[in-house]
Amino acid sequence: MDIVSVGTANIDFILKVPSFVEPDTEMNIEKLHISPGGSALNFAVHATRNGLKTGIIAKLGLDYFGDIIYNRLKDEGVDIRGVSRTDEDTGMAFISVDRTGRRSIYSFIGANKKLKIGKKEIDYISEVDLIHLGGTYLEIAFPTAEHANILSFAPGALLAAYGVSTLRPILQNVDVLFLNEHELKLLTGKSLEEGVNFLIDEGVPLIVITRGSKGAELYTKRGVVKYKVREVKAVDTTGAGDAFAAGFIASWVQGESLNSCLKRAHECASKNLKRLGAI
Numbered sequence: 001m002d003i004v005s006v007g008t009a010n011i012d013f014i015l016k017v018p019s020f021v022e023p024d025t026e027m028n029i030e031k032l033h034i035s036p037g038g039s040a041l042n043f044a045v046h047a048t049r050n051g052l053k054t055g056i057i058a059k060l061g062l063d064y065f066g067d068i069i070y071n072r073l074k075d076e077g078v079d080i081r082g083v084s085r086t087d088e089d090t091g092m093a094f095i096s097v098d099r100t101g102r103r104s105i106y107s108f109i110g111a112n113k114k115l116k117i118g119k120k121e122i123d124y125i126s127e128v129d130l131i132h133l134g135g136t137y138l139e140i141a142f143p144t145a146e147h148a149n150i151l152s153f154a155p156g157a158l159l160a161a162y163g164v165s166t167l168r169p170i171l172q173n174v175d176v177l178f179l180n181e182h183e184l185k186l187l188t189g190k191s192l193e194e195g196v197n198f199l200i201d202e203g204v205p206l207i208v209i210t211r212g213s214k215g216a217e218l219y220t221k222r223g224v225v226k227y228k229v230r231e232v233k234a235v236d237t238t239g240a241g242d243a244f245a246a247g248f249i250a251s252w253v254q255g256e257s258l259n260s261c262l263k264r265a266h267e268c269a270s271k272n273l274k275r276l277g278a279i
Contacts, residue, residue, distance in 0.1 A: 007040030007134035039134030046246035055079035059115035061090035101234030227262035239278025
């Protein structure tokens with residue numbers, strides 16, 4: 001394997017709606033899309049589509065939806081040695097998307113909460129070149145980061161909300177950190193510039209900040225690389241950050257320039273924005 005993605009795998013129910021429902025009211029669903037999702041799965045699938053030999057460590061239920069995800073991973077060419085099954089129901093996400101592409105999400109953790117990083121998983125993590133750690137739980141994040149040779153980290157709001165003091169053992173091992181502006185604020189409690197400088201002082205060598213229609217900015221001790229994009233009308237933003245990270249890493253591990261990494265990342269994210277679903 002070139003890379004293994006660690007974290008959540010869900011079945012996503014994506015509801016295209018005119019607007020978000022108010023309490024005690026009813027809203028017509030214009031379109032329903034059901035597809036595998038979850039941060040680890042999204043990244044693994046997109047990394048594979050970008051030419052990387054990719055595996056995944058995740059937990060699925062022994063149910064209908066678990067079978068759908070398991071078979072889809074195999075069909076996509078993702079290595080499934082790190083996928084385990086449990087009697088718990090497979091994780092689910094119910095995602096309402098309005099006409100502007102904004103989302104409202106209800107998540108059911110399900111089988112994801114049963115994932116453990118034991119000897120089998122540590123051996124798998126240790127043998128691969130790079131680990132991508134998405135939004136998951138501290139009990140998963142700490143041992144994964146400890147045993148990773150090279151670590152790509154996209155904490156999402158779930159982990160970023162713990163703050164730097166809690167996540168410092170992970171951040172000390174990170175090689176590439178992916179955040180949006182909201183997550184940066186959650187993680188550091190600071191503005192964009194102050195937060196990035198704080199993380200660089202903490203020893204994070206490469207920080208990528210996604211800024212939606214404003215593009216992305218990449219920070220290192222040597223300076224900043226800014227990548228501007230044409231605004232894309234978003235049908236659905238689900239999984240766009242995972243697609244971005246996968247595109248970036250696919251170029252980064254091949255030694256391409258940082259600008260080229262950002263370019264491929266945006267191309268992958270843009271494709272995702274134009275349709276319903278993460279993959």
